[in-house]
Amino acid sequence: MAKKVAVLIADGCEEIEALTPVDVLRRAGIQCDMVGLDSLDVMGAHQIALKCDKVLDDSLLDYDLVTLPGGMGGATRLRDSEKLQALMVKRAEQGKWNAAMCAAPMALAKYGLLKGHDYTMFPGMHQEHGDAEGRFHEDMVVVDESARLVTSRGPATAMPYSFKLAEVLGVDTSELREAMLYNFLLDQK
Secondary structure (H helix, E strand, O other): OOOOEEEEEOOOHHHHHHHHHHHHHOOOOOOEEEEEEEEEEEEOOOOOEOOOEOOOOOHHHOOEEEEEOOHHHHHHHHHHHHHHHEEEEEEEEOOOOEEEEEOOOHHHOOOOOOOOOOOOOOOHHHHHOOOOOEOOOOOOOEEEEEOOHHHHHHOOHHHHHHHHHHHHOOOOOHHHHOOOOHHHHHHOO
């Protein structure tokens, strides 16, 4: 059965972190829907207008993975959504993959999904917005298999994060990494 991913997008999101997973996952042959928190029309943090495929509803439970992009404004809106919180907690209880990057792991922290698990987030944010009962790491991308959780640091880590999202869903990204010149980038040390 084909895998499905939802990217949850709210006003003030970091556009690179919202769109990079959509681009990479669609190239990888994974259905990836842009889901607006409150509306089909979302304004990013850098005044880039985004048009979502749908608005948040209970169908979020049907996705194999849900990812939350950062951007302080967007991440705060995601964190404060009681509807999203209820759905994300239910997803975690069902053993589904959840992911967040940059500032957005603060939403997962508020929902109680980082407690006792490995995670990362934007540098310096974990003291105030992370989960003291979680295990913070400074890696670009952190996967906690037991929690089915993927987290990442910020805009520059959007590519490795997106590849990791595809990989946890069972997709071999080696050809895609080559085609998108990601391997070339890694070789430029």
